Amino acid sequence: MAKIELQGLVKEYGKTRAVHGIDLTIEDGEFVVFVGPSGCGKSTTLRMIAGLEDISGGKLLIGDEVVNQRAPKQRNIAMVFQNYAIYPHMTVGQNIGFGLYTSKLSKAEKQQRIAETGKILGLEKLLDRRPAALSGGQRQRVAIGRAMVRDPVAFLFDEPLSNLDAQLRSQMRMEIKSLHRRLGTTIVYVTHDQVEAMTMADKIVVMRDGDILQVGTPTDLYENPVDVFTARFIGSPSMNMVEGQVAGGVLTVEGVQISGLTLPPHQGKALIGIRPHDLIVAEGTGGAGLSGSGMVEAVEPLGSETLVHLRLGNNLVIATAPGRVVPAIGSTVSVQAEPGSLYLFDAASEKALGHA
């Protein structure tokens, strides 16, 4: 076990820069999730940590030692790949045991480790099977087993759940999470799915275009996004964004009423972010905060609540109604957001200005 430190880490493919010099400290035992849209450099960063990709610049430290030049095997790191990479010509037991290929343990000790690992992952009855005879979730567990069996300093996961169906995915999320709690080993996990990031991470690293935008706990990121990108990326459904204007401490947005807000200092154009869960379908307009009414364009009844897509001024926004309230499409509804639930962003730089 050890701390992993990225200091100005750069990756260049020929002339193009995939990772732009990122700094990050991953504490021992932490569950860190890299999240960001496809192509933002998450995998590249992970592969540099694993030693599968040469580092073009900066330093990578594992347990206070610079490991830039070390081969993967010298870093004692285990990795789980998106397509699992379990070997079709070996049994489940052999696949798991492959993680011990270079270990000096005796055959009996290896067998015992394999059996223990199989047990933890609920694979004990399948050890003699071939991977072809396994379900997606079981294959995933075999891949995790191969990583676990040798007690590495960290596990690296690259989009490990993207080949599973939705139900299995949420089950595996919890399994990986509880495995982390049980083993206490550092996990670096890459995904483009913010739900995975929010539900699993101790610390989320939001990446875009080869840069780290923000690092923080799931709550941090949800409450205090640094910019429009993070604000819209974290949380589902995405944060509504409407254009507005701040002049002399007064915020105006076309087509809505605003009152009783405490604004952060700003002058000029602004973007106002409202989470769909803060924009409530209500009886009549008025009251403090942001309120307005508009025509319903679509509804998504989810049982516990209903997502209502409506036109508010020039903007299409999503609001929430209680589960049993399903407004008719084409009808007009009023919506309301409390003071303090709005996020203000500078329109030009898209940087966060604060809550309002």
Add this chain to the structure above:
Amino acid sequence: MTAITTTELAANRRDIRPGRIIVWSLLFIGGLIMITPLLYMFSTSLKTSAQVYDLRLVPAAPTLDNYIKVLGDGRFMQWFFNSTFIALTVTASNVFFDSLVGYTLAKFQFRGRYFIFLAILSTLMIPTEMLVIPWYLMSSQLGWLNSYWGIMFPGMMTAFGTFLMKQFFEGVPNDFLEAARVDGLNEFTIWWKIAMPMVVPAISALAIFTFLGNWTAFFWPLIVTTSKELYTLPVGISSFSAESSIQWELIMTGAAIGTIPTLLVFLLLQRYIVRGVMLAGLKG
């Protein structure tokens, strides 16, 4: 791909159109043309020398005398051994080296990789006839004439085999290799333990073609050997005809015995051969 072919086959069985009848007839005639010499070979091998020019397919008085004579001849057994040894060695060598080079070209990025690949491919365009003289001069100067090595060296690696294996290794996902790399295997072991088992169909195709090609090799072994002990089976059999008179029944007997391993390979590995031809075609 396979799904489409099987459904097509199923469909074919149902509708028998005139076009199909013509195709089947042509295939039947083609098959007949190919099998006739084979049948005559076996037939002649069962005849006495007096009956050789009696062209009946079923011999009047079949006899195994020729087999007893040929198999009893120590030279024949030596040639059979030579052919077996050479074909197996060359096959093993091709499976090993063609795969190793193909894998390197498919899975490693290095300077000059494309150039090396093109250079290997371009040798496919040089016909054997053009190479025989340089090979011969080289063998003679290096003292390789009349040796197993002299017979084998031109075929120890082939451009085609390298190309075939490269194409197949390109289909092996990198994740498998990287997973092994992270698990601490060295590059050679990754190739041998992970990549090779994943291209078994290609390896069997390569092995079958190489074995058959070398088992029947005639031209180069004939040139590079002068001592009878080193003849391969085809060269040895043909030498029957160089003796005082052409003994067709013995030539045919030798050929029949020589055909047996080929037939066995075909019958036992038919599945792989068809798949190999298909894959080689598809991939190429």
